[in-house]
Amino acid sequence: MIPWSVIVSVAVVSATIKAAGPVVLRGRTLPPKAIAVVDALAPALLAGLIIVELAGYQWRQVDWTVIPGLACAGALQFVKAPVLISILSAVIITSAVRGIPGA
Amino acid sequence: MTERPGGLGTAPAGDPQSRGSDATSRGWRAGLRIGTTLAASSFALAISFGVEARAHGWSPVAIVLFSLLVFSGSAQFSALTVLAGGGGTLSAVGSAALINARYLPMAAAAAGSFRGGRWRRGLEAQAVVDGSWISAYLGDGRFDREKMIGATAAQWPAWVVGTALGATLHLSTTFIDRWGLDVIFPAYFLALLVDALRSSARARLIATTSALIAASVVFVAPTGIALLSCSAAALLNLLLRNVKDTA
Numbered sequence: 413m414i415p416w417s418v419i420v421s422v423a424v425v426s427a428t429i430k431a432a433g434p435v436v437l438r439g440r441t442l443p444p445k446a447i448a449v450v451d452a453l454a455p456a457l458l459a460g461l462i463i464v465e466l467a468g469y470q471w472r473q474v475d476w477t478v479i480p481g482l483a484c485a486g487a488l489q490f491v492k493a494p495v496l497i498s499i500l501s502a503v504i505i506t507s508a509v510r511g512i513p514g515a
Numbered sequence: 516m517t518e519r520p521g522g523l524g525t526a527p528a529g530d531p532q533s534r535g536s537d538a539t540s541r542g543w544r545a546g547l548r549i550g551t552t553l554a555a556s557s558f559a560l561a562i563s564f565g566v567e568a569r570a571h572g573w574s575p576v577a578i579v580l581f582s583l584l585v586f587s588g589s590a591q592f593s594a595l596t597v598l599a600g601g602g603g604t605l606s607a608v609g610s611a612a613l614i615n616a617r618y619l620p621m622a623a624a625a626a627g628s629f630r631g632g633r634w635r636r637g638l639e640a641q642a643v644v645d646g647s648w649i650s651a652y653l654g655d656g657r658f659d660r661e662k663m664i665g666a667t668a669a670q671w672p673a674w675v676v677g678t679a680l681g682a683t684l685h686l687s688t689t690f691i692d693r694w695g696l697d698v699i700f701p702a703y704f705l706a707l708l709v710d711a712l713r714s715s716a717r718a719r720l721i722a723t724t725s726a727l728i729a730a731s732v733v734f735v736a737p738t739g740i741a742l743l744s745c746s747a748a749a750l751l752n753l754l755l756r757n758v759k760d761t762a
Contacts, residue, residue, distance in 0.1 A: 414577040415598055421608040422594050423584035426615050431637030433623025438636065441627045445753055447656035450624040452752030454652050455718045456725035457617075458708040460745030461645060463729035464738045465701040471734055478698050485702040489709040496552060502702035506695030 477515055481506035546651070546665020553646045553666065554673035556699035559691040560588050561674045565681020567592075571599050575682040582678035586644070586671055589739050590614045614739025620746065621648050628658035642667040646700070649707055717755060724748040 442450065466482075467474055481502035488498040509515055540548075561582060568578040585591055590611035597607040622643045628651075629639040642664040651663035680686060691697050712719050725748035733741035 414574050415604065415607070416577070417604045418594055418598065418607045419577060419581045419584065421604065422581070422590060422611045425608060425612045426585050426587055426590060426618075427637075427641060429612065429615050430618045430622045430640045430643050432619060434626040434629050434636040434640040435633045437623060437626040438633065439627055442624065442656055445756075446624075448753050448756050449749045450620075450656050451654065452718075452721045452749035453621070453624065453746060454649055455708065455711040455722040456745045456748040457621075457645065457742070458649060458704050458711060459722040459725040459748075460729040460742050461704045462701050462708065463726050464733050464741050465704070467730060467733050469733060469737055478695075478701065481695060481698050482702060482705055486705050486709055489706040495549075495703065495706045498706045499552060499699055499702045502698045502705075503695040506698045507693065510693060510695065 477509045478502075478506050480509055541653075541659045541662055543661045543665040546647070546659075546662035546667075547669050549650045549662070550647065550666035550669025553699065553703060554670045556696060556703075557588070557670045558673040558677040559696040559699075561677025562681035562686055563691065564588065564591055564595075565678040565683075566686060567681075568595055568678075569682045569685075571595060573682075575679070578682040579675060579679045582675050585611075586641075586674055587611075587615055588674070589742075593737060593739060610737070610739075613743070614737065617739070617743050617746065618643050624656065625651070625658045625660075625663065627656070628660040628663075630660070639664065644670065646670070646703060649704075717752065720755075721748050721751055724751055 441447075466478065481504075484505050485498040485502035488501055489495070564582070565575075565578055568581070569575065573581075581591060593614045594607040594611045597610050602610075622640045625640070625643060625648065626636070629636040631639070639660070644667055647663045647666035647670070648658075650666055651659040653659055708722060712722060725745040728744050728748055729741050732744045736744075
């Protein structure tokens with residue numbers, strides 16, 4: 413059975429969630445206190461996204477083979493390498509580690 | 516405690532040490548470049564969504580339409596999981612809404628960067644997705660509108676085409692793990708986080724707090740709820756500002 417009601421409802425709700433703020437606020441800038449929160453939202457969200465991507469629901473996705481690649485990407489970024497190089501190094505190293513028999 | 520003028524989240528665009536990197540360059544081109552990188556990961560994830568939805572008896576047309584209209588992996592997987600577990604329409608929509616709830620403050624924060632009347636602003640706000648929003652943040656509540664839309668414009672077709680391939684070609688998703696494509700998103704977010712952590716001690720405190728919250732919440736709740744909970748760490752910045760102002 414095709415859940416058309418779910419497809420349409422999720423599409424409408426998702427679009428409304430994203431549009432609500434810009435439609436209500438229009439071009440108005442946020443007050444300084446709200447800007448302080450937004451300012452901190454980027455590092456908070458980044459740290460959260462990394463943990464959630466790596467651990468997954470109930471930590472079921474934890475996989476040690478991604479650690480060497482991510483460590484290399486982090487180190488390269490620390491010495492100000494281009495982002496693309498950092499990402500590519502993570503992909504290549506992770507692929508290589510997973511190619512090791514028994515990994 | 517010193518903070519760079521660009522705020523806690525990103526390096527300022529004019530920082531000579533980081534000039535030229537995708538994270539700090541601006542405009543449509545920078546957005547498309549970042550979006551293309553992220554699109555590879557979106558594409559791989561979309562294939563697995565297409566395969567999964569097909570296995571649950573959805574028609575290819577419905578699957579592709581879902582990706583075309585919603586364009587949110589976490590919300591789509593969440594709705595699919597609820598339905599597969601015997602949940603009804605309300606539960607599936609509620610779970611997807613909760614997962615996407617983080618976009619409410621994120622889009623509101625970027626409201627001043629969008630252009631035109633209400634309809635156009637609402638339409639431009641559809642470009643708010645995690646990677647694009649973070650890449651486009653300039654600090655001090657400002658966003659690079661072109662970079663955000665450009666990054667999303669590159670990821671959206673990849674998500675839809677990947678879904679279509681997964682739904683129609685009976686592809687295996689083992690290549691995602693084998694070729695390390697699942698590491699693209701975390702590696703990109705890590706690269707941006709390293710830049711953010713360099714900016715101030717306060718950013719490091721907020722990121723550490725957020726990581727601890729995410730690790731705890733995701734152990735008992737779905738990923739979308741864990742991400743929403745991370746917003747609590749952002750409130751820490753407000754608290755620290757108030758303490759500093761009082762002192």
